[in-house]
Amino acid sequence: MNSIHHTQGHKKILIIDNDVGRSHQMATVLSFIGEHFIQCPPNTIEECLKESEYILTIILSGDVSSETIKLVENNPKIPFLLHDVVDANILDGYFNVIASLTMPLNYAQLTELIHHCHQYHNKLPRTGPKLNSSALFRSLVGTSKLMNDVRFLIEQVARNPASVLVLGESGTGKEVVARNIHDLSERANGAFVPVNCGAIPAELLESELFGHEKGAFTGAISTRKGRFELAEGGTLFLDEIGDMPQPMQVKLLRVLQERTFERVGGSKSLRADVRIIAATHQNLEDMIKTGDFREDLFYRLNVFPIETPALRERKEDIPLLLKELLARFEQEQKRTVRFTDKAIESLMEHSWGGNVRELSNLIERMLIMYGDQIVDVAELPQKYQHIDAEVYTPEYPEELREREAINELFAGFDYEDDNDDDITDKDGIDGLNQSESQTLVAENHNAISNESVLPNEGVNLKEYLAELEVSLISQSLVKHQYVVARAAETLGMRRTTLVEKMRKYNLHKPG
Template sequence: MQGNSEVLVIDDHMKRKQQVELLLQFIGEPCKLVSSANIGEVLTEQVAWRAVVVGQVDIGSPFELVSQLAGQYKAQPFLLIGELGDCVADLPNVIGSVLEPFSHSQMTQMLHRCQDYHLKAPSKTKPTSQHQEILFRSLIGRSGGIQQVRQLIEQVAVTEANVLVLGDSGTGKEVVARNIHYMSARRSGPFVPVNCGAIPPDLLESELFGHEKGAFTGAISARKGRFEMAQGGTLFLDEIGDMPLNMQVKLLRVLQERCFERVGGSTSIDADVRIVAATHRNLEGMIDKGDFREDLFYRLNVFPIEMPSLSERREDVPLLMQELIERLASDHKVTIRLTERALDSLMEHTWPGNVRELANLVERLVILFPNGLIDVNDLPSKYRHVDAPEYDHEYDESLLEQDMLNDVFQNDVYEPPESSMSTQLPPEGLNLKEMMTELEIDMINQALETTDWVVSRAADLLGMRRTTLVEKMRKYSLSKDSA
């Protein structure tokens, strides 16, 4: 069965179908919209969609349609817009419902359940698409850098090439390695990580290659090394830049000859292992200083993947926060919610510890405010980058998330000031859409230049939310460098 990374939306109600599309775009999920009359063209046994969302249909009831489709396509997870009826509640692939008014946290949670259904399905029906099989965690996001990483993972996973993952500490290099293993033909084999910088140099050889009984003092029995433990799977060599030079020579020999011997042994053991290495160091600079072997570098650097730092993908912070919160809620049955200005403040942070720092912050907030609502003033002081008055906790919390999505769902009509432009239609006519787009781009550019490209202040000048302005800047490819 071929996988599809999109969410299929079946609905004959045009306005609600557009709202679902906007919500999915808001959380970074590609989708395809169809009416109930076109189901047969897109829903087949050969394609497994990320999820199938069923809404209102012109003929019959949505319950009847979901019941029929779920029975026919058992490998496909379904979601229903509205409350689940008794006729579909017992179907295992009807995962749940999406209630109105729509909420990004509810939709994200439902899509994660659909992903779990795919992963638990029998292997013969398990889709092979990147989006359905990928471990979300630090790879979630819509920024260009992280999208490129996901694409590179998908391209290299199906090969046997050695991979070198580069990036600062905490960016998620091991997550990349696990995804490469999970999406490869070796997924049924073991994934064995080893931190080359955490093991004393005199023990690293034994740790990697194992030893025979009596090979050295304390070797009271034979022991397998990490290469043997990873046979048929993937060996992840983290912090490869910390490996001593003498071990680099021995590792190079294994990569070249695909065999090794245990310490104190003479029997050659085949190395049926795929190597994924990672480092935060500048290996090419280390080569110039003589601290890293150039020949080993080129053996490892067959397919480099560079993880962007979180400061380079700050627009992904809200989605990462949601993913981390959902994971903690699943593990500990405790959750939190953040106001929009708290998210804006976190997006202004530089994140020197990257995704690891973000995960630690989420866990800290869950401990401090279990099932609570987090505002700017509830954040640790170093994360407060937005001035905000004390939060009024009498405000109806149920409205906060809807406020955050108002800009997505509203179709406000632009009303220019009376003196800003002529209201007379030229005799030759005009392209109103292009005219309004040019006006919007011009006003955004003026606001950004006036505020020296401080996005939050520019958003205030334009009377819109910061997240809305960020989306418009991305839409029109506006950046300080292009100005």
């Protein structure tokens, strides 16, 4: 018959051994160190395994047989300690075999090995509520050890009513931690009510927390519930608790001790069935020394501290954070950006003084500037460029640039007569056909090759200058065999300007 020691409601150790003396010795040591256990003969193992769901560790005392290996294989969630394993290679690959025990039993050795078994059990996937994608807020994304530790602490304390103090720099997601604790707790169906103690004026904070009766002060035209009442049956999150004034610290301490409070201007005691989670970026222990924070309130709040790590301490999580934040923005704004590997590498070198909030702001800025594009190092703001940025300047073929310039000029050209006596008038030089232009070029070529004297009857200066311009452009084009870039360089103008004038004067390459 099975021997049970302190089993009800506790996780237990199952001793499997057909050697009665050895089994009794094991039971004596386990009882001495305060462990709960069940003694089970080898022929009743299945029955023993079904008997309790709280078995933490099985200590198997006996030879490593095929039955032993089968038992280890079929129970991967249970850590094993095996007695005197001669050929350890047989059990290679079985991660749930923690170690081998030697007789006589050593108290220190056994205590340490049982601790290892507890750690193995702690790292198993949870069968209860998990931090899924809906509950897992952005700041908790990450696979770093620091974030795994935070998630583990949240799961441990969520179903416990203890007060929690969340510590960490601004932007590390302290409210996110609080919301996850609430969502995984038995109060998940109740309200989660956040209060920023630093954002509410000191004279209004009491009314904000505890509510007020009608006429309690000037402007109190009706009775109003405070945050404690709104959070009844749920969780009250006191953010930036370090900014709470001293008088309010005293009143909060009383509520935590007595679980009752009164509205401002009222005398009726109201019950406070509320879980308190507080948070701060300040060092409260230093504030205690300076007299800015009450020591007794600190110990009331600091039952279970959780420290949120700064982003610079878990830079390996930045790629995952980018992915999660981009998914959120894409859902909200229906657009996204993508970061090259080099851009991500550069971001991982940044110090992130504003933590995850700063990263979120950067992504939003990139969305505004480069929505639905790819962002490389060169597109990042200067302060985030921690590796060399390769600037790519596209080069278009000269022929393509000229063609685009001509198309653009023709698209915007106005052929209507604006009655201005300018050379762009419809009836001016623009109206010349190609043969007329060629004749004009020849005449002006002869004219400017001889010394010109102003005629007595005068000249039309605009027409004269236009003729001169046509002549010089034509000469340059002929000289360079109508290669526009070279002709423009000779004339000291841009290619696009020359193209415009060629169109304006109807100048084309012969043939």
